[in-house]
Amino acid sequence: MLEKEIKLEEGKKIYFASDFHLGTPDEPSSFEREKKIIRWLDEIKNDAQVIVLLGDIFDFWFEYKYVIPKGFVRFIGKLAELSDAGIELIFFTGNHDMWMFDYFPTQFNVQIYRQALTLVVNHKKLFLHHGDGLGPYDKKYKFLKLFFNSKICQWMFAKLHPWIGFGIATNWSRSSRAANHENDEKFLGKDEWLWQYVQNLHLSQPHDYYIMGHRHLFMDLPVGESGRYVNLGEWIKNSNFVIFDSTGLHCKIFEA
Numbered sequence: 001m002l003e004k005e006i007k008l009e010e011g012k013k014i015y016f017a018s019d020f021h022l023g024t025p026d027e028p029s030s031f032e033r034e035k036k037i038i039r040w041l042d043e044i045k046n047d048a049q050v051i052v053l054l055g056d057i058f059d060f061w062f063e064y065k066y067v068i069p070k071g072f073v074r075f076i077g078k079l080a081e082l083s084d085a086g087i088e089l090i091f092f093t094g095n096h097d098m099w100m101f102d103y104f105p106t107q108f109n110v111q112i113y114r115q116a117l118t119l120v121v122n123h124k125k126l127f128l129h130h131g132d133g134l135g136p137y138d139k140k141y142k143f144l145k146l147f148f149n150s151k152i153c154q155w156m157f158a159k160l161h162p163w164i165g166f167g168i169a170t171n172w173s174r175s176s177r178a179a180n181h182e183n184d185e186k187f188l189g190k191d192e193w194l195w196q197y198v199q200n201l202h203l204s205q206p207h208d209y210y211i212m213g214h215r216h217l218f219m220d221l222p223v224g225e226s227g228r229y230v231n232l233g234e235w236i237k238n239s240n241f242v243i244f245d246s247t248g249l250h251c252k253i254f255e256a
Contacts, residue, residue, distance in 0.1 A: 001205070002113070005120040006088075008246065012049035014121065016242040018130070018213025019234035021096065022072050023170075024059035033235060034075050040239070040254045041078050048087050052119075054213040054232060055094025055130030060169045062099040064158055069166070076108075083108045092117075094214065095132040095141070098148060099157075114149070118207065121244060125207040127198065131214030131231070135197040184216040195221055198229045209249055211242060220251055 008014065020037055023030050044051070061069055083089055089110045093100055104110035119126040133145050147153050157165055190196075198210040202224045210229040218233035218240045230251065233240040239254040 001116050001118055003118045003120060006050060008121055008244075009049055010246075011047060012245075013044075013047050014050040014052060014119075014244040015044050015048050016052045016054060016128075016211055016232060016244070017235070017240075018054035018232040019056045019094070019216060019236075020053075021056055021059040021234065021236055022075065023069075024236070027071075030059075030071075034072060036239065036255065037235065038074055038078050040241070041082065043254075045082055045085065045087065048082075050088040050090060051082065052090045052128065052211075053092065054128060054211065055092045055132070056096045056213060056234075057091065057094070058097045060166065061097040062157065062165065062169065063101045063103050064162065067162055068103055079104075079108045079110065083110070092128065092130045094130040095145070098145070099154065122246060124209065124244075124248075126244065127201070127207040127210045129212050131194050131212035134212075135193040187217065187219070192219070192221075194231065195219070195223075195229055198223050198227070202227050209244075218251075 006014070017040075020033065021030075022034055022037075041051075058069070058072070079089060089108065090113065091100065091104060091110050092113045098114070100112055105112055113128075116127060116129040119128055133141060160168075192215075194212055194215060198207075201207075201210075206224070207227060210223060210227065211232065212230075213232045213234070215231045216234040216236075217231060218238065219229065219231040221229045223229050228249065230242055230249065232242060239256075241252050241254060243250045243252060
């Protein structure tokens with residue numbers, strides 16, 4: 001597991017959010033969500049030392065060698081502004097935007113992570129991951145994820161004209177969301193697989209906090225005697241985010 005240490009400056013904070021799904025379900029509603037995200041970023045930029053976005057920021061993303069997806073210019077421009085202001089930006093790829101390559105790192109100094117990261121801050125250990133592919137379930141998706149992350153799959157997709165490629169990917173994304181919609185909005189109790197996963201991980205590699213996205217349902221649950229699992233939910237209907245500062249971890253809702 002990768003590990004990164006951050007020394008939090010006095011009065012500064014780390015912000016976490018996930019699952020913006022920019023681009024869905026249609027352009028007008030996505031545009032309104034994008035503007036809301038910009039308002040959130042403007043509100044937090046004065047005390048943010050680090051902003052961590054934990055995957056599925058875009059409903060679909062693929063970088064051709066000379067082409068990037070149309071739209072999202074206000075959001076992307078805001079990232080450039082924040083980076084230029086010295087704020088550290090960390091992105092985790094999700095199952096909808098795993099095909100992020102070098103555009104964000106080279107243009108905005110964004111750090112891209114494709115696997116779990118332990119963030120060590122003020123002697124606290126934070127386990128970070130989008131959440132897709134963890135635990136013992138969904139073997140079909142795990143196989144597809146291996147294939148989608150392979151060089152041959154990315155090479156084959158890059159050969160498609162963007163009209164064709166984005167058409168296929170958009171339909172796939174919509175069908176995947178429709179298939180999982182029912183479980184996305186209800187708490188599964190003992191069958192919450194990400195909660196199960198972190199409880200098992202906690203036995204061998206204890207962390208203070210486990211922060212993920214993917215489930216589209218905000219959760220704040222205990223792990224063992226000292227750990228805490230927080231799922232960030234989504235921004236299609238809600239706008240949950242988390243703050244870590246010198247006093248600990250705090251769950252918030254933007255423009256509730």
